[in-house]
Amino acid sequence: MGKKKKRTSKVWCYYCDREFDDEKILVQHQKAKHFKCHVCHKKLSTAGGMSIHVLQVHKETVTKVPNAKPDRESTDIEIFGMQGIPPEILAAHYGEDEETSAKVAKVEVPSNLPVSGVLPGPLGVGFPAAPTYGAVPPVYNPALPMQRPSWPAPPRAQSWYPPQPPIPIPSAPTVLPPQPLFPIQNVTPLTSTTAPGLQSSFQVGPPGLPSSTPPSVSQPLFPITSTSSIPARSSPFLASTLPATIASSSPTVYKGAADMNSISNTPATSGYPAQSNQGGAPYTVSHMYASGPNTGGPSIGPPPVISNKGPATQPATNEVYLVWDDEAMSMEERRMSLPKYQVHDETSQMNSIDAAIDRRISESRLAGRMAF
Amino acid sequence: MSAAVLPTSSGGGRELSNPPSDGISNLRFSNHSDHLLVSSWDKTVRLYDASANVLKGEFMHGGPVLDCCFHDDFSGFSASADNTVRRFVFGTGKEDILGRHEAPVRCVEYSYAAGQVITGSWDKTLKCWDPRGASGPDRTLVGTYPQPERVYSLSLVGHRLVVATAGRHVNVYDLRNMSQPEQRRESSLKYQTRCVRCYPNGTGFALSSVEGRVAMEFFDLSEAGQSKKYAFKCHRKSEAGKDTVYPVNAIAFHPIYGTFATGGCDGYVNVWDGNNKKRLYQYSKYPTSIAALSFSRDGRLLAVASSYTFEEGDTPHEPDAIFVRNVNEVEVKPKPKALPAPPP
Numbered sequence: 190m191g192k193k194k195k196r197t198s199k200v201w202c203y204y205c206d207r208e209f210d211d212e213k214i215l216v217q218h219q220k221a222k223h224f225k226c227h228v229c230h231k232k233l234s235t236a237g238g239m240s241i242h243v244l245q246v247h248k249e250t251v252t253k254v255p256n257a258k259p260d261r262e263s264t265d266i267e268i269f270g271m272q273g274i275p276p277e278i279l280a281a282h283y284g285e286d287e288e289t290s291a292k293v294a295k296v297e298v299p300s301n302l303p304v305s306g307v308l309p310g311p312l313g314v315g316f317p318a319a320p321t322y323g324a325v326p327p328v329y330n331p332a333l334p335m336q337r338p339s340w341p342a343p344p345r346a347q348s349w350y351p352p353q354p355p356i357p358i359p360s361a362p363t364v365l366p367p368q369p370l371f372p373i374q375n376v377t378p379l380t381s382t383t384a385p386g387l388q389s390s391f392q393v394g395p396p397g398l399p400s401s402t403p404p405s406v407s408q409p410l411f412p413i414t415s416t417s418s419i420p421a422r423s424s425p426f427l428a429s430t431l432p433a434t435i436a437s438s439s440p441t442v443y444k445g446a447a448d449m450n451s452i453s454n455t456p457a458t459s460g461y462p463a464q465s466n467q468g469g470a471p472y473t474v475s476h477m478y479a480s481g482p483n484t485g486g487p488s489i490g491p492p493p494v495i496s497n498k499g500p501a502t503q504p505a506t507n508e509v510y511l512v513w514d515d516e517a518m519s520m521e522e523r524r525m526s527l528p529k530y531q532v533h534d535e536t537s538q539m540n541s542i543d544a545a546i547d548r549r550i551s552e553s554r555l556a557g558r559m560a561f
Numbered sequence: 562m563s564a565a566v567l568p569t570s571s572g573g574g575r576e577l578s579n580p581p582s583d584g585i586s587n588l589r590f591s592n593h594s595d596h597l598l599v600s601s602w603d604k605t606v607r608l609y610d611a612s613a614n615v616l617k618g619e620f621m622h623g624g625p626v627l628d629c630c631f632h633d634d635f636s637g638f639s640a641s642a643d644n645t646v647r648r649f650v651f652g653t654g655k656e657d658i659l660g661r662h663e664a665p666v667r668c669v670e671y672s673y674a675a676g677q678v679i680t681g682s683w684d685k686t687l688k689c690w691d692p693r694g695a696s697g698p699d700r701t702l703v704g705t706y707p708q709p710e711r712v713y714s715l716s717l718v719g720h721r722l723v724v725a726t727a728g729r730h731v732n733v734y735d736l737r738n739m740s741q742p743e744q745r746r747e748s749s750l751k752y753q754t755r756c757v758r759c760y761p762n763g764t765g766f767a768l769s770s771v772e773g774r775v776a777m778e779f780f781d782l783s784e785a786g787q788s789k790k791y792a793f794k795c796h797r798k799s800e801a802g803k804d805t806v807y808p809v810n811a812i813a814f815h816p817i818y819g820t821f822a823t824g825g826c827d828g829y830v831n832v833w834d835g836n837n838k839k840r841l842y843q844y845s846k847y848p849t850s851i852a853a854l855s856f857s858r859d860g861r862l863l864a865v866a867s868s869y870t871f872e873e874g875d876t877p878h879e880p881d882a883i884f885v886r887n888v889n890e891v892e893v894k895p896k897p898k899a900l901p902a903p904p905p
Contacts, residue, residue, distance in 0.1 A: 230898060508803045512826055513771040513872045516753055519713055519727065520771075520808070521586070521627060522683065524871040525642055525665060530602065530625055 201282060203268045204236075204257035216270045222256045240264045573847055574865065574886025577609055579616040584881050585866035586627045590857040593634040597855070597864055599883060600629035606639045608651050611862060611885045620649045620656050628669045632692065638678050640666035646680050648692055659690050659701050668715040672722070675736045677703060679722060681712030687724055689739065704739055708732065716766060718759035721780065723766045725757040731768065733780060749776045749792060758812040760835070761819055765790075767835070769809035773797040775823060777835055791838065796825030810870060813854035813863070815893045822863065822893075824851025826872045830865055834895040842892040848879035856888070863888050 200215045201208040204223045209215040220232040224239045228247045233239040240251040253262040267273045513520060524530065581601030588599040590611070597611040602625040608618040623643030631637045636650045642665035649656035664684035671678050671692075678690040689703040710727040717723075722734040725748065733744040748754050752772035759766045765779035776792040796807040807826040814821045815832075820841060822832045830851055832842040847867035855864045868881035 507799065509806060510803055511752075511772060511806050513753075513808045517727075519711075519753065519755075520870050520872055521667070522711075523874075524584075524602070525625070527875055530642065 200271050203266075203274045203278065204254055204261045206258060206261075206282070212270045219268070219270070223254050225255065227255060235267055235269055236264045237267055573845065573867070574863070574884035575614060577611065577883040577885060578614055579607075579609075580881060580883050581605060581607060583625075584870065585852050585868040585883060586625070587629055587853045588855050588864050588866050588883060589630055590855045590862070590864060591631045591634050592858050595857055595862065596631075596634060597883075597885070598629045598631055598637050599866070600626035600639055602626075604641075606637070606649065608637075609883075611857070611864060614885075618651050618654065620647070620654075622647065624665070627665060627667050630669050630671050632671050632678075638669050638671060638692070640669035640680055640682075642666075644682075646678065646688075646690065648678075659692060660688065662686065662688065664711075667712055670715050670717050670722075672717050672736055674717075674720050677736075679715065679717070681708070681715045681724060681726075683711040685709070685711055685726070687712060687715075687734075706734075706739055713754055714757045716757050716759045718761065718763045718766075721759065721763065723757050723759055725754040725768060727753070729754055731757070744780070744782065746778075749778065749790070750774050755808050755810055756812050758814060758821070761814050761816055767812050767814075767821060769812055769823060771808035773806040773809060773825065775809055775812070775833075793833075793838070795823060795831060795833075795840075796827050796829065798827060807850075808870075808872060810850065810852055811854040811866075813856050815856050815860045815888075816858060817860045818893050818895060820893050820895055822854050822856070824854045824865065826850040826870060828867070830854065830863075832893055837895060837898065839896075841895070844886070844892075847884065848882065852881075860893065861888055862886065 199208050199210055200212050202215055202219060202223075204219070207218065209218060220234065224233045224236055225231070226233065226239055226243055226247070228243060228249070231242065233242055236254045239254075243249050243251045251264060254264055266275070515523065577597075581599060581603045583601055583603035586600045586602060588597055590597055595610060595612040596617070597609045599607045599609065601607070604622045604625055606620045606622070606626050606629050607616055609616055620639070622639065622641040623645065625642040626639050627642055628640040629637055632648070635652055636648060638659065639647045639649070641647065644662050644665060646659045646661065646666055646669060647656055648659045659678060660680075662680065662682035662684045663686075664682050666680050666682045668681040669678060670680075675689075676691070676693070678692055679687065680690070681687050685708050687706040687708055689706075690701045691703050692701065708724060708726050709730045709732075712724055712726050714725040715722065717736075720736045721743075722736055724732045724734065724742075726732070729748040729750070729752075731746040731748050731754070732742040733746065735743045748768055748770070750768065750770040750772065752770040752774070755769045755771055757766055757768045764781070765777065767775055767777055769775045773796045774792055774794050776790070778790050779786045781787070796809050798805045798807070805827075809823050809825045811824040812821055813824075819836075820832055820834050822830050824830045828847045828849055828851060830844045830847070831840055832844075833839070834841050844865075847865060849867055850870045850872065851865060852868040852870050853864075853866040856862070857864075863886050865884045865886065866881070867879070867884060869878035
């Protein structure tokens with residue numbers, strides 16, 4: 190999951206228009222929902238492959254892709270993940286958040302610009318953030334100063350960044366998820382070199398995600414935090430994450446069975462919030478930007494949401510914390526060792542009394558008071 | 562939490578009145594009625610009528626009671642940390658000590674097939690007792706079977722007994738010939754075993770560990786039999802880049818559908834379809850860790866012991882409680898394999 194995501198929305202399924210955090214999950218979805226043989230449940234790799242399998246093995250003709258929307262049912266068109274989608278459909282999908290895409294385009298270009306001026310408008314997303322650190326301050330004053338110091342804090346706090354600084358943060362949607370990643374990386378850099386660091390980073394990152402620093406900023410935006418799918422630290426953005434899986438706590442994963450995911454959570458179909466954002470400001474992004482242009486509301490990215498997935502995709506790089514890690518003892522044994530559970534049965538009491546008596550006797554003998 | 566007289570109807574089920582005053586180690590429904598036997602760290606074994614929500618009897622022990630089981634609807638057995646195995650009769654309130662181990666007795670089961678009580682202890686032995694004999698440990702003990710390690714969990718189905726010990730050992734016995742285990746196995750999970758339960762159809766057992774995982778195993782050691790085995794992760798939480806993995810403390814099989822529920826330290830109860838490898842349902846989170854689960858004999862009720870299991874030491878926790886919930890078919894019935902939109 191370290192691939193760059195398309196700016197704007199995340200990847201989506203041609204057949205049913207659902208959105209996913211990254212292509213790997215999208216492919217798993219397609220295999221489980223659209224490329225699965227209805228007779229033997231074998232998962233094929235494409236719709237065409239599935240229909241050939243059904244024909245050859247089960248002697249049945251498949252003309253429609255299962256679970257697909259009415260005008261996307263053809264088995265002739267070769268789709269795999271995001272590949273093979275006809276350009277007009279691709280455009281139509283992204284056309285829904287045109288503004289964002291437009292912004293995105295701009296983001297890439299200006300990234301080299303140090304900020305201010307240029308950013309606010311189109312970019313909203315990435316740039317405004319950057320500027321805040323460095324250049325912008327004058328503009329967003331109120332917000333900025335506050336934020337800097339707060340950054341280090343939120344990251345430490347782990348997930349719940351108080352929504353405060355809306356700081357648009359660079360790459361909106363994708364960026365946020367990485368929260369957890371960033372705090373670790375960024376804390377230092379943030380504190381020390383805010384401005385300079387930021388600016389340079391901006392220049393680097395194409396989609397505007399300047400690698401670590403900015404992301405941390407984003408954290409506050411998405412209180413929801415990403416759960417699972419936190420991609421490896423190395424890849425700053427894209428993290429797919431954010432799946433609102435927080436809701437369901439125990440994601441379960443069956444070997445090889447994708448269905449478990451569907452059970453936990455969320456109907457993901459909420460799709461992209463980006464659309465709603467178009468209006469510009471719907472988020473909680475409060476306008477720390479304050480004065481600033483409304484840039485970005487939308488660009489910042491879909492606020493919470495998220496849809497699907499998550500649990501299954503946890504990358505192996507997640508830190509694992511075992512609630513019970515004592516190999517030597519079971520929970521009951523440990524509990525038994527607590528003083529309040531010590532068993533004082535008669536025998537043990539008698540034994541201690543006997544021992545006391547014996548001691549007295551031997552002491553007396555030594556003292557010569559008793560005959561042996 | 563109030564042990565209110567009125568049943569609190571909530572997503573969690575009806576809370577039982579007069580619960581034990583300390584943690585619950587196990588609970589079991591009777592095979593004959595909706596009586597529920599509950600063993601607790603408060604040194605008691607209590608008998609409830611779960612439908613009527615009434616406490617019907619209570620038996621004191623010399624130490625925390627770690628397990629209990631029914632004999633019939635009138636009497637039961639208990640395994641206590643005071644090293645005793647006791648038998649008690651509900652109607653008369655009488656009880657007596659069936660026998661002793663050298664260390665706390667962790668598990669007790671009654672086998673209808675063999676007519677014997679089987680206990681496992683931290684003294685690394687399994688003992689079989691004949692409850693029909695005159696009381697007194699010398700008369701009732703049928704046999705002592707050494708185990709590689711301290712016994713953590715036991716389960717019976719038909720003539721088979723599965724014993725899970727510390728060190729991840731698993732011994733499978735045939736009750737008709739206890740001289741040695743029928744199979745000596747190792748848990749396929751890499752972490753400490755928490756609980757083992759046999760499938761009602763007698764073909765295998767489910768084993769859970771402290772690492773949020775359950776293994777589905779089969780007695781048939783042939784390749785065909787072993788190819789069906791698998792394991793799955795559960796009772797885990799993932800947030801902020803960290804996976805929190807909870808012990809799976811309890812497993813209970815639905816007597817009719819063969820699906821099973823698992824309960825973990827995360828406070829959730831999940832219901833699974835082992836054949837289709839899917840989760841069927843997840844109940845809403847309970848106040849604290851799930852220590853024990855039991856389905857009633859008709860599968861219509863599920864008793865959930867929401868009782869802190871000290872996985873994080875002696876810390877303040879939500880009050881220990883027992884919830885009895887009505888089970889809906891949709892939560893436990895296996896679904897036929899889902900078919901995608903059929904082609905025309």
